[in-house]
Amino acid sequence: xxxxxxxxxxxxxxxxxxxxxxxxxxxxxxxxxxxxxxxxxxxxxxxxxxxxxxxxxxxxxxxxxxxxxxxxxxxxxxxxxxxxxxxxxxxxxxxxxxxxxxxxxxxxxxxxxxxxxxxxxxxxxxxxxxxxxxxxxxxxxxxxxxxxxxxxxxxxxxxxxxxxxxxxxxxxxxxxxxxxxxxxx
Amino acid sequence: xxxxxxxxxxxxxxxxxxxxxxxxxxxxxxxxxxxxxxxxxxxxxxxxxxxxxxxxxxxxxxxxxxxxxxxxxxxxxxxxxxxxxxxxxxxxxxxxxxxxxxxxxxxxxxxxxxxxxxxxxxxxxxxxxxxxxxxxxxxxxxxxxxxxxxxxxxxxxxxxxxxxxxxxxxxxxxxxxxxxxxxxxxxxxxxxxxxxxxxxxxxxxxxxxxxxxxxxxxxxxxxxxxxxxxxxxxxxxxxxxxxxxxxxxxxxxxxxxxxxxxxxxxxxxxxxxxxxxxxxxxxxxxxxxxxxxxxxxxxxxxxxxxxxxxxxxxxxxxxxxxxxxxxxxxxxxxxxxxxxxxxxxxxxxxxxxxxxxxxxxxxxxxxxxxxxxxxxxxxxxxxxxxxxxxxxxxxxxxxxxxxxx
Numbered sequence: 001x002x003x004x005x006x007x008x009x010x011x012x013x014x015x016x017x018x019x020x021x022x023x024x025x026x027x028x029x030x031x032x033x034x035x036x037x038x039x040x041x042x043x044x045x046x047x048x049x050x051x052x053x054x055x056x057x058x059x060x061x062x063x064x065x066x067x068x069x070x071x072x073x074x075x076x077x078x079x080x081x082x083x084x085x086x087x088x089x090x091x092x093x094x095x096x097x098x099x100x101x102x103x104x105x106x107x108x109x110x111x112x113x114x115x116x117x118x119x120x121x122x123x124x125x126x127x128x129x130x131x132x133x134x135x136x137x138x139x140x141x142x143x144x145x146x147x148x149x150x151x152x153x154x155x156x157x158x159x160x161x162x163x164x165x166x167x168x169x170x171x172x173x174x175x176x177x178x179x180x181x182x183x184x185x
Numbered sequence: 186x187x188x189x190x191x192x193x194x195x196x197x198x199x200x201x202x203x204x205x206x207x208x209x210x211x212x213x214x215x216x217x218x219x220x221x222x223x224x225x226x227x228x229x230x231x232x233x234x235x236x237x238x239x240x241x242x243x244x245x246x247x248x249x250x251x252x253x254x255x256x257x258x259x260x261x262x263x264x265x266x267x268x269x270x271x272x273x274x275x276x277x278x279x280x281x282x283x284x285x286x287x288x289x290x291x292x293x294x295x296x297x298x299x300x301x302x303x304x305x306x307x308x309x310x311x312x313x314x315x316x317x318x319x320x321x322x323x324x325x326x327x328x329x330x331x332x333x334x335x336x337x338x339x340x341x342x343x344x345x346x347x348x349x350x351x352x353x354x355x356x357x358x359x360x361x362x363x364x365x366x367x368x369x370x371x372x373x374x375x376x377x378x379x380x381x382x383x384x385x386x387x388x389x390x391x392x393x394x395x396x397x398x399x400x401x402x403x404x405x406x407x408x409x410x411x412x413x414x415x416x417x418x419x420x421x422x423x424x425x426x427x428x429x430x431x432x433x434x435x436x437x438x439x440x441x442x443x444x445x446x447x448x449x450x451x452x453x454x455x456x457x458x459x460x461x462x463x464x465x466x467x468x469x470x471x472x473x474x475x476x477x478x479x480x481x482x483x484x485x486x487x488x489x490x491x492x493x494x495x496x497x498x499x500x501x502x503x504x505x506x507x508x509x510x511x512x513x514x515x516x517x518x519x520x521x522x523x524x525x526x527x528x529x530x531x532x533x534x535x536x537x538x539x540x541x542x543x544x545x546x547x548x549x550x551x552x553x554x555x556x557x558x559x560x561x562x563x564x565x566x567x568x569x570x571x572x573x574x575x576x577x578x579x580x581x582x583x584x585x586x587x588x589x590x
Contacts, residue, residue, distance in 0.1 A: 008524065015509065020568035022248045022508040028578055029585035032252045 064144035068108035115164025275442035287341035292447035294334030350435025354426030368410035371536035385470030460495035
């Protein structure tokens with residue numbers, strides 16, 4: 001009998017309390033992010049620097065070392081580098097990343113000496129064909145980047161390089177903070 | 186004076202220049218007026234049940250820190266139309282092994298069971314289809330028609346989930362009719378009438394004159410009645426017949442398109458019936474303070490009063506739905522037979538004793554019960570404030586009272 005009455009009391013008290021809890025939620029701000037069109041900022045702009053989105057390559061600072069191609073466990077990166085017979089300079093004729101194969105492991109951007117290959121916060125990759133997911137970065141053959149002694153003279157490249165090295169620092173080995181500037185520049 | 190009779194008599198007098206009492210075709214005028222009234226009531230249910238589906242989703246969303254539908258039209262207000270049109274455009278599938286006539290008829294029976302309640306549900310002192318002298322009995326009886334429809338749907342679908350859902354629904358509705366009936370009885374004891382308008386006429390506009398606060402027994406009867414009404418209307422936490430985690434969709438599993446819509450039309454219409462019943466029996470119905478002698482204005486005010494009170498209880502049902510988890514089948518039956526029925530029965534005995542001892546009622550008790558109700562509301566607000574404080578909502582600027590998102 002006492003448990004019977006206790007059940008009735010518990011039911012009344014818990015329902016009362018439960019309704020109070022849900023009512024307190026009723027007057028709170030909803031936490032829904034209304035992606036994609038009703039956000040204060042683009043969602044891409046709110047993501048952290050180290051977010052592993054779609055890969056991108058800054059050809060201006062790519063040394064053509066093929067470290068990323070070798071690191072890729074599923075061979076989604078293909079790079080062709082040849083030596084220009086006239087100028088004796090290394091020229092990249094192809095830098096393709098198949099984003100349909102890419103599994104966003106980040107192993108390619110870890111060994112990159114300049115941070116040329118890096119993940120972007122972009123994640124919207126929907127497209128109408130698999131073929132168009134292959135990102136071809138080299139339109140015309142480009143010369144590979146050679147690390148300079150001293151500061152980078154070209155201001156445009158300097159900005160990219162600074163960003164790339166910061167990326168490598170934070171991405172590849174954020175635990176063991178190596179002093180910047182030892183690899184290049 | 187009944188508004189339908191008045192309208193029919195007026196029609197005969199003005200259009201045919203005949204005396205309605207002696208004219209042989211008066212019944213035709215009556216039939217026309219009843220048809221029009223049925224159409225108006227149908228439109229009322231449709232206009233209630235449609236948007237309420239959107240409002241329910243918005244409220245449940247806000248309670249769960251979500252937004253709910255807000256894309257179709259301004260703030261998603263046209264979502265119900267979009268859903269309805271979508272259902273109309275769907276193919277009306279009948280499973281090959283289903284019992285076709287029963288399968289096709291079941292949704293309409295469920296809907297009729299709900300819609301039949303509108304015969305006696307008042308919208309004002311004179312605005313009611315029929316003030317039956319057995320109104321309450323009629324209401325309890327006609328809403329049981331839903332059981333037949335639900336069982337038919339479950340059986341005719343020839344699907345084990347549907348059948349289980351149908352049988353659960355039937356068991357549930359039949360069981361919960363007993364506490365519902367027993368909770369209505371204290372009111373009948375006080376008023377001595379089964380007429381809905383009679384019950385409302387015995388109450389006043391002030392909360393102290395409501396039957397909710399009439400004496401401790403009607404106060405308890407209110408809670409048992411509301412719980413039983415929720416269970417009869419298949420509302421959460423008693424929505425076992427449609428328990429989607431275990432029964433797919435219960436007895437509506439095999440339904441598509443318009444027939445599927447009819448079930449939900451009936452469910453949301455039933456929400457209004459629950460609210461209207463609670464309002465009628467316990468909250469003074471359409472009673473308003475004597476503000477105006479203009480009959481049209483009075484009718485409008487009475488309708489608004491009744492509608493707002495009914496809608497409030499529909500909102501409470503949504504709120505409960507967003508709060509309480511679904512009970513198990515055995516718990517469902519235990520709540521009914523081991524708790525609600527004995528409580529309602531003891532309560533009925535108490536109410537009978539009360540009516541025998543204090544036939545005229547006691548003003549002191551009415552004021553005391555109203556004070557108790559006010560104290561409960563204050564306690565509730567204090568608990569809400571406690572939960573808001575504990576979550577440090579104000580410091581984080583998370584109070585958001587606007588319904589627009």
